[in-house]
Amino acid sequence: MFEAMIDPTGGPAAASAGPRLAARPARLDGLVVGLVANPKKNAEPFLDAVGELLAAEHGTADVVRTRKTSITDPIPQATLDELVQRCDVVLIGVGDCGSCSAAAVADGIAFEAAGVPAAVICSDAFRVSADAMARVQGSPGYTYVTTPHPVAPLDADGVRDRARTALPELVGLLTEVPVPAAVSG
Template sequence: MYDSVIDPTLGPAGDARGRTALAPRPGDLSGLRLGLLANTKRNAEEFVEEVAGLLESQHGVQKVLIRKKPSIVEPAPPEMLEELRAECDVVVVGVGDCGSCSASAVADGLQLEEAGIPAVVIVSDAFRVSADAMATLQGTEGYQYVTTPHPVANLSRQGVRDRATAAVPEIVALLRGPNVAPAS
């Protein structure tokens, strides 16, 4: 899984990675099934849980699934992505609070989009470089994600809550509307 997603030296000769076709966006989040995909970094799960609570109370989504990836380095296993695809209408992925986990979070987001599920990835702002590199590697330069100040791992629960509250408007905007810059 990792090899084919992250290693740009693999794949058939001449195999150009096409731009990921993003999923159609819902106009309204009310009643939609929300999935959460967290990594094992400290506060990642708490962050997406706080986001879920706000999306439920403010926008009427229903949290139906949360999954934690076994590795921060690698994208989510195929069976985990399939479960999210089958049971959720929209997915929040996070938090990319290190070099490898920000890159793999973007890879996860793009795989969900390719599977037809609108997804929003949360990355801490110190790791834009690796997040953008993964988007470019996946052929989707300009892929938009939500940033939160670095670090996330040392925050108290209230600190996580505050960050989630600040991030929700952009998360909602990206779930509802286009989440990629025009191809150059």
């Protein structure tokens, strides 16, 4: 049943030497940021808080928000295509469960393949599923940002604090070519 319902992997594992990444901008000022939130609680507030910090501290021009309707499925192709047209970089998250962490990584890899730098946020309890999706997608060692688990129970101040803490790593992922994480397994 589960295999039929939710298979965002796109098929059998692909062989690859490592993540395929889009070219990075040197700076974020003047750029449009896509915010790709999943339906998990606090995903949208987290991304909104990062978006506000990017505008205030890095001069980004605007945000384009989208909210996925599925925890498990990859971003719909039409939505991805629209964001690729409208956005210079994208933030994706928050992977705060096993399947949504895996889906967030799949989405990040899809944006990179489409030429848009992406930064994925997952909570640290779900590295195992996030890393597995990267392997299955042919991008072992795909780099993402982690925040302590859980995110869903946080209040508004807690979400903003997490966004503030994650900001430097997110900016780094969007503006520098990430060093792939150590690959295990």
